[in-house]
Amino acid sequence: MLKCNEVSRLLASGEAEELGWWHKLQLRMHLLLCTHCRRYAAQLKNLGCMVRKVWGPSLEDRRLLRQLESDIVREGFPRSEQGS
Amino acid sequence: MSLDQTRESFADAAFVARIQTGEEEALLAVVHAYLDQIFRAARGAGLNQEQAEDVTQNTFLTFIQTAGRFEGRSHVRTWLFGILYRKIAEERRQVKKAQQIDDIDETMEQRFGTNGFWLQPPREANLDLEDEEIRDLIESCLATATPRQRLAFLLHEVEGMDSREICNALGVSVTNLGVLLYRVRNRLRECLEKWGVER
Numbered sequence: 061m062l063k064c065n066e067v068s069r070l071l072a073s074g075e076a077e078e079l080g081w082w083h084k085l086q087l088r089m090h091l092l093l094c095t096h097c098r099r100y101a102a103q104l105k106n107l108g109c110m111v112r113k114v115w116g117p118s119l120e121d122r123r124l125l126r127q128l129e130s131d132i133v134r135e136g137f138p139r140s141e142q143g144s
Numbered sequence: 145m146s147l148d149q150t151r152e153s154f155a156d157a158a159f160v161a162r163i164q165t166g167e168e169e170a171l172l173a174v175v176h177a178y179l180d181q182i183f184r185a186a187r188g189a190g191l192n193q194e195q196a197e198d199v200t201q202n203t204f205l206t207f208i209q210t211a212g213r214f215e216g217r218s219h220v221r222t223w224l225f226g227i228l229y230r231k232i233a234e235e236r237r238q239v240k241k242a243q244q245i246d247d248i249d250e251t252m253e254q255r256f257g258t259n260g261f262w263l264q265p266p267r268e269a270n271l272d273l274e275d276e277e278i279r280d281l282i283e284s285c286l287a288t289a290t291p292r293q294r295l296a297f298l299l300h301e302v303e304g305m306d307s308r309e310i311c312n313a314l315g316v317s318v319t320n321l322g323v324l325l326y327r328v329r330n331r332l333r334e335c336l337e338k339w340g341v342e343r
Binding site: 063064065066068069072073074075078095096097099100103104106107108110111112113114115116117121124125128129131132133135136137 | 168171172175176179180183184187188193197200201204205208209252255256259260261262265266268269271275278279282297298300301302307321322323325326329330332333336337
């Protein structure tokens, strides 16, 4: 049977997503029986939700991005500016 | 054509050839399609707004200047994130090697007994916060994380990239990527738990 420290490593490193069916079953069994690892797994999952919320697309960035894009075009393609 | 369809079409051999020859229209399409993701990643990697703007601009200028060297073996997005990572590393000049000792490893070891079971199990933390407060808290928790750890986490969680693509972009092995994710997730979890339990 998997130990808690092995479960924490599999979950946090992302190795859990790559496991074969037998090891995946062992992991599921452990999570079914172990409250602490279940809480740990839920907290890791919540980290993903939190960073998607704060690092995901934001409306305030739109104007800034338009300006940035025109700066890149001006610097990256100096000839097209001369032509326009 | 939607932006997602446009991004998918970037993998076509014909489009790769247009990038390699430096065709302006093709390069501009890439800039337009990935500007927001690259800027977001620069911010997520811990740069402030001004630094993120500079790094984003430099990333695309390098992309435009070196497009002839793009071989098309990976998706153009992977190539861009690779350039971004190197620019952030230059900006920060504090990139640690993925395998160096990290204090989070010791913290995690202390949580388990010699039998491998929890000695200090995770605690329930109260994190009922506004988005802005969460943003600040995550920033302070990840202040000591390396840009590579933060980017690995961001590319996985926010951009939904698979392991192979992240490894290509950051120039790390699958094992190293596992170490990066293990450390950054545990660092953040430990910090949020401490904050949420003590508030």
